[in-house]
Amino acid sequence: MAGAGTLREALRALLPPTKEELTLQLGETVERSVVRLLREAVELFCGGRGDECLQASEAILDYSWEKLNTGPWRDVHRDWRRVYAFGCLLKAVCLCEETGDAGAVAAALRVCDMGLLMGAAILGDILTKVAAVLQAHLPSGKRPAPGPAQEQPHEKKARHDHVRIPDVRSERTVPRLRCPSLQHFRKHFLVPGRPVILEGVADQWPCMKKWSLEYIQDVAGCRTVPVEVGSRYTDEEWSQTLMTVNEFISKYIRDEPRDVGYLAQHQLFDQIPELKRDISIPDYCCLGDGDEEEITINAWFGPQGTVSPLHQDPQQNFLAQVTGRKYIRLYSPQESEALYPHDTHLLHNTSQVDVENPDLEKFPKFAEAPFLSCILCPGEILFIPVKYWHYVRALDLSFSVSFWWS
Amino acid sequence: MAEERRGSWFGFGFCGFGQALGSGRGRQVHSPEPLQTPGEDADVCRVSASWSYTAFVTRGGRLELSGSAGCAAGGCRDAWASEALLVVLRAGPGRGAGTELQAWAPGSALSGEPLWAHTVGPEAEGEDAPGGEPQAGALPLLPGARAYVSPRPPFYSPLAPELRARRLELGAEHALLLDEAGQVFSWGQGRHGQLGHGTLEAELEPRPLEALQGVPMAEVAAGGWHSVCVSETGDIYIWGWNESGQLALPSRSLAEVGKTAAGEASGPKEDGSDVRTAEGESGGLAPFIAIQPFPALLDLPPGTDAVKASCGSRHTAVVTRTGELYTWGWGKYGQLGHEDTSSLDRPRRVEYFVDKRLQVRAVSCGPWNTYVYAVEKAEG
Numbered sequence: 001m002a003g004a005g006t007l008r009e010a011l012r013a014l015l016p017p018t019k020e021e022l023t024l025q026l027g028e029t030v031e032r033s034v035v036r037l038l039r040e041a042v043e044l045f046c047g048g049r050g051d052e053c054l055q056a057s058e059a060i061l062d063y064s065w066e067k068l069n070t071g072p073w074r075d076v077h078r079d080w081r082r083v084y085a086f087g088c089l090l091k092a093v094c095l096c097e098e099t100g101d102a103g104a105v106a107a108a109l110r111v112c113d114m115g116l117l118m119g120a121a122i123l124g125d126i127l128t129k130v131a132a133v134l135q136a137h138l139p140s141g142k143r144p145a146p147g148p149a150q151e152q153p154h155e156k157k158a159r160h161d162h163v164r165i166p167d168v169r170s171e172r173t174v175p176r177l178r179c180p181s182l183q184h185f186r187k188h189f190l191v192p193g194r195p196v197i198l199e200g201v202a203d204q205w206p207c208m209k210k211w212s213l214e215y216i217q218d219v220a221g222c223r224t225v226p227v228e229v230g231s232r233y234t235d236e237e238w239s240q241t242l243m244t245v246n247e248f249i250s251k252y253i254r255d256e257p258r259d260v261g262y263l264a265q266h267q268l269f270d271q272i273p274e275l276k277r278d279i280s281i282p283d284y285c286c287l288g289d290g291d292e293e294e295i296t297i298n299a300w301f302g303p304q305g306t307v308s309p310l311h312q313d314p315q316q317n318f319l320a321q322v323t324g325r326k327y328i329r330l331y332s333p334q335e336s337e338a339l340y341p342h343d344t345h346l347l348h349n350t351s352q353v354d355v356e357n358p359d360l361e362k363f364p365k366f367a368e369a370p371f372l373s374c375i376l377c378p379g380e381i382l383f384i385p386v387k388y389w390h391y392v393r394a395l396d397l398s399f400s401v402s403f404w405w406s
Numbered sequence: 407m408a409e410e411r412r413g414s415w416f417g418f419g420f421c422g423f424g425q426a427l428g429s430g431r432g433r434q435v436h437s438p439e440p441l442q443t444p445g446e447d448a449d450v451c452r453v454s455a456s457w458s459y460t461a462f463v464t465r466g467g468r469l470e471l472s473g474s475a476g477c478a479a480g481g482c483r484d485a486w487a488s489e490a491l492l493v494v495l496r497a498g499p500g501r502g503a504g505t506e507l508q509a510w511a512p513g514s515a516l517s518g519e520p521l522w523a524h525t526v527g528p529e530a531e532g533e534d535a536p537g538g539e540p541q542a543g544a545l546p547l548l549p550g551a552r553a554y555v556s557p558r559p560p561f562y563s564p565l566a567p568e569l570r571a572r573r574l575e576l577g578a579e580h581a582l583l584l585d586e587a588g589q590v591f592s593w594g595q596g597r598h599g600q601l602g603h604g605t606l607e608a609e610l611e612p613r614p615l616e617a618l619q620g621v622p623m624a625e626v627a628a629g630g631w632h633s634v635c636v637s638e639t640g641d642i643y644i645w646g647w648n649e650s651g652q653l654a655l656p657s658r659s660l661a662e663v664g665k666t667a668a669g670e671a672s673g674p675k676e677d678g679s680d681v682r683t684a685e686g687e688s689g690g691l692a693p694f695i696a697i698q699p700f701p702a703l704l705d706l707p708p709g710t711d712a713v714k715a716s717c718g719s720r721h722t723a724v725v726t727r728t729g730e731l732y733t734w735g736w737g738k739y740g741q742l743g744h745e746d747t748s749s750l751d752r753p754r755r756v757e758y759f760v761d762k763r764l765q766v767r768a769v770s771c772g773p774w775n776t777y778v779y780a781v782e783k784a785e786g
Contacts, residue, residue, distance in 0.1 A: 031489040032513060033423065033458035033474040055433055059422050062738070062774075063457065066630060066719060070578045071595060239696070346606060 007100040007137045011093050014129050019046045024086055024122060029077045034063060038083070041090055054094045060087035068118055078120050085119025085127055088112060092130060102139050106222060109134040110244075113224035116271050117242075128273065131223070138222055163304055163395055166327050166356075166373070174330065174374040174382065185383075186287050190316070193385035195330050195372055198282075202320045203379030207278035211322055211399055213249060216301075220272050221246040228262045232307045234342075234350060253303045253397060262306040268299035269401075282318050282381060285405045296404040303397055310339060310351035310391040315404040317384040321376045324398030328382060329355055330372045331389035338365035339389055355391040376400075412781070413767060415441040415450055416758075419718075419741030419775025423458040425473025427775055436740030436747065438758040438778060453779075454545070455772025456487035459512060461494075469494060469516075477515035486545035487512070488557035491521070493545055507548060509561060524562065526550065547574035554581075569612060575628035577646075578719070582633050583612055588622030590615045590635050598631040599699035600646035606699060617701050618643060629717030629735075630773070634724075635701075640711025642704040642724060648695050650720045651751025652735030654704055658694035660751050706732065706753055718771040723778075724753070729765030731756040731778060739774045 016022045022042050026035060041056035064087060067080040092108040092115070112131040119127065176197040177185075189196045202208070227248050230238030243251070245263075252261030269276040276297075285295055296315075304324070312333065319328075331339060339351040340363050353363045360367050375395065376382050384390050386406075416438040417427035426442055427435055441450070449464035459473030462485075469482035475492070483505065484495040492510045508520040526549050546555045551571040553564045565571055565583075569591065573584040580594030580601060591612035592601040599606060602615050618635070621643075625636040632646030632653060644653045651657040706712065706726070714725035721735030721742060732753040733742040740747055743756045756778075759766050764780040771777070 031458075033489055036474065037422070037458075056422070059420070059433070066578065066773075069631070072597075344605070344607060 005100075007096055007105070007133070010133045010137070011096060011130060014126060014133065015093070016123065019043070022046070022123075024079075024082055026079050026083070030079050030083060034060070034083060037063075038086065041087075045090055045094065050094045050097045053090060057087050057091040057094065060084075061091065065118075081118065081120035082122050085115040085122045088115025088119060089122070089127060089130065092127075092134070096134070100137065105134050105138055109138070109222055110224050113271065114242075117224070117226065128271070131271075132273075135222060164356075165395060166375075168327075168373050168375055171373040172371070174328075174372045176380075182284060182287060185284050189383060190284070190287055190385070193333075193388065195385060195388060196383050197374060197376065198284075198318075198381040198383060199379070201282060202280075202381050205279055205320075205322075207275075207322050207399075207401070208379055210278055213253070213397075216399075217246055217249060219274055220268070221249075223272060225263055225268065225271075226266055227252070228264050229259050231260050232309045234309050234347065234352075257303060260303070260305055260307075262300075262302040264300050264302065264306070264308070265298050267297060268301075269297050279320070279401055281403060282320075284318070284383075285403060288316060288405045290406045294406070298402045298404070300398070300400040300402065302394060304394055306392075306394045306398070308390075308392040310353060310355050310389050312336075312349050312387045312389050313384075313404065314349075314386065315406050316386050318403040318405070319376065319382045319384060320401045320403070321378050321380050321382075322399040322401060323378060324394060324396030325378075326376045326398055326400065327393045327395055328374055328376055329391040330384065331369055333387040333389065335369045335371075335389070338369035340366070351389065356393070413779050415453065416778045416780060417441050417775060418743040419772070420457075420739035421473075421775065423474040425455070425458070425460045425775075426462075427460070427777075434739045434747075435775075436743070437745045438743050438756065441777070452484060453770045453777040454485050454487040455770065455775060455777060456489050456512070457773045458489060459487060460772060460777070461485040461487040461492065467497070471512070471515075475512040475515070477517075479516045484545050486555065490557045491555075491561065492516075493555050495526070495545065495549070505549065507555070509555065522561070544573075546576055547571055556581075566612075573626055575626055577628040577633070578630040580628065580631075580633070581612075582626045582628045582635075584623055584626040584635070588624065588638065590618050590623050590626055592633065596699075598647035599697040600628075600631050600633050602633060602645040602699065602701050604700040606697075615701065624713070625715050627715040627717045627722075629722065629771075630719035632717060632720075632722070634715045634717055634722055636712045636715050636724070640713065640727060642706065642712045642715065643701040644704050644722070645698045645701045647697055647720075648751070650736035650749045652717070652720050652722050653695070653698050653702065654722070654734050654751060654753050655695040655698060655702065656693070657749075657751040658696065660749055661694065663749075704753070714769060716769045716771040716776075718776065719773040721771065721776075723769045723771055723776055725766050725769050729759070729767065729780070729783070731759055731766040731769060733776065736774075741771070741775050743776060743778075 019042060037056060037060055041053055041060060044053035044056055064080050064084040068076055068084060088111050092111040095104050095108040109131060112127050115127045174195050174197050176199055179200040222244055224242050224244055226240055227243055228240050248261060248263055281295060340353055341348055342350055342352055353366050358366050418435045418438045420434055421427040422433035449466055450462045451465045452463035454461045459471055459475040462470045463482055467481050469479045469485055471477050481497045482494050486493040492512045494508050496506050496508055505526045507524040507526055509522050510516055510520050548554060552567060553562055554574050555561055556563060556576055570586040571583050572586050575582045577600060580592060583591040591614050593609040593612045596606050596608050601609055603613060622638045623635045624638045627634045629652060634644045636642055648655050648657050649659060651660050711727040712724045713727050716723050718741055723733045725731055732755050734750040734753045737749040738747050742750060744754055759780055763783045765783050766778055766780045768779040
């Protein structure tokens with residue numbers, strides 16, 4: 001097992017070689033006192049005063065955290081997120097400087113992940129590299145103890161309540177096409193804004209064969225991710241929290257979960273580039289206006305029963321199914337009135353109606369609104385046109401990957 | 407009639423920039439310590455603390471800055487410190503010249519030209535409190551109550567005269583106003599429930615808190631994302647974000663301490679105590695509260711009346727009629743004054759003042775620290 005010495009060397013090798021380069025170019029938004037504290041923290045770090053550097057890093061983190069929580073997220077100045085990431089970098093490295101024991105490394109990795117989740121890229125995306133080094137230096141116990149690990153997830157199904165599989169034969173289904181040409185897809189689906197299931201496009205992606213619970217835990221088990229707890233995000237008891245992938249799997253997938261937990265809408269593939277190699281960006285995305293870097297790729301990983309309430313998104317969406325099946329219902333933007341969107345700013349893109357159990361007294365027009373539905377299976381990609389209302393329920397343990405593009 | 411007893415200031419919490427705060431040992435002070443300001447301390451009547459520096463104003467009109475900004479200047483009646491801007495109210499040059507409002511960059515040491523200046527009319531002369539006790543000060547509300555200053559553009563915001571503002575406090579993204587009749591208004595961002603109107607929606611204009619109508623308030627205080635007011639009868643109402651227990655309501659993050667401490671596996675804590683659960687009055691488990699979007703009445707120990715309140719970013723301090731100080735909320739930098747760095751989601755008395763037989767008369771919180779003015783208890 002690698003000792004503390006090699007870990008320290010590996011981390012130092014990632015840092016800029018000089019004190020002057022261990023710095024951020026910051027604009028006017030970041031106050032002078034913060035710039036001064038950043039410089040002081042670097043001085044302490046380079047001077048080998050780890051404990052004091054940790055103290056200064058904590059203050060940097062706490063102060064920038066407050067800025068990250070002021071105003072709407074999209075208005076948070078990128079420099080504050082960079083300051084936060086810088087604080088995470090110093091803290092993570094300082095935590096490992098003294099000892100390389102598993103506890104310190106796991107703590108440092110958690111800090112790195114916070115920097116990746118809430119911060120912005122600094123020093124050539126250094127936090128991703130530091131995270132990879134830390135992960136490699138964790139002892140082999142990065143997975144939970146063996147035993148039930150070999151068990152197939154499907155065996156758990158017997159303990160769950162009987163899952164309702166909708167009878168989609170009685171509903172209008174989403175059309176399916178096998179590898180349409182770019183032109184055909186553009187002319188018949190993208191431009192007119194019509195949903196379609198694409199077959200034969202994703203079915204050979206490595207993820208289709210590789211992604212088991214075991215593999216996910218191997219590659220990402222000790223990484224911190226955001227998890228949504230609660231039946232649906234429109235519920236009062238719904239909340240978001242952070243935990244490692246191992247904790248998520250053991251609490252919300254394996255051990256007879258009490259609540260529904262959903263690793264939803266998370267850019268996991270930016271955080272863990274190794275997983276990105278198992279997926280591809282559908283060629284059809286090139287039909288849009290944006291660059292490839294602007295495509296947002298999200299992971300959706302959760303047990304049977306997760307629900308995304310009926311809502312619409314401001315971009316085109318390819319939803320690729322990797323593991324398990326999802327029941328999906330689609331309503332055209334033209335039907336918006338019959339879907340009774342919330343009138344608050346926060347939820348104006350979400351319908352008030354519970355799709356599979358609608359209150360038709362309260363929402364009478366909903367009954368007549370036409371829709372398309374499908375059961376999306378592994379290897380298939382569903383095209384959800386921009387602003388198209390969609391409702392999703394997982395029928396099995398499920399892993400999906402979505403691509404938001406314009 | 408009580409004779410005027412000279413009091414003194416104490417401080418505790420974050421002092422990572424060397425701002426005067428007790429002895430300033432290390433970067434934090436966990437228990438109240440007598441303030442050691444440069445120059446005369448006994449005379450300080452106003453303390454306005456920003457994150458990296460503190461502004462002290464003496465009765466003699468002397469302004470002292472301590473911390474990341476350091477300087478002294480004369481002719482100041484009031485000061486308001488923020489990271490971006492130091493706002494001072496200064497006697498204008500010459501007799502009868504009225505008062506001037508000046509905004510300075512904190513690092514400028516008040517030399518050269520202010521960033522902007524604004525003459526305030528003579529009718530806006532304020533009075534000091536009887537007994538010479540430190541006043542909460544009017545800033546950021548301007549004398550005349552026609553406008554207020556803020557650290558972000560627009561730096562100078564007018565207020566409708568019919569609001570008859572008595573006090574105004576600013577949080578990270580909201581504002582609270584107390585009018586002459588004791589009615590509380592709020593506006594700004596509402597995502598953390600800090601406006602108190604029962605929703606998470608923003609308000610562009612001052613909106614009265616309907617839930618508090620009919621209960622005249624004596625004080626308002628704004629934290630980073632929470633709001634407090636004290637009624638004339640000594641009750642405390644509180645609302646907003648409770649992520650560190652700053653509302654004195656059960657906080658999930660505090661209950662989870664010990665489970666998620668860095669590097670430790672989950673399990674019972676070393677001393678064998680269980681993770682705390684919140685107990686409701688009926689003995690059942692009360693839910694954790696992350697956001698309280700409308701005012702909640704706070705329970706202090708029976709018989710305690712609150713008279714003053716002040717909030718830091720994520721902590722709350724309250725002075726009682728009998729001269730006690732209670733604090734709760736985020737405690738990581740010792741800003742609660744309980745000799746440790748634990749956060750609390752219930753009010754706790756700061757024992758230092760009781761032990762030293764001191765009566766607390768005023769409190770002024772910086773974002774991560776707390777300044778307290780106290781007098782010695784009369785004998786007999």
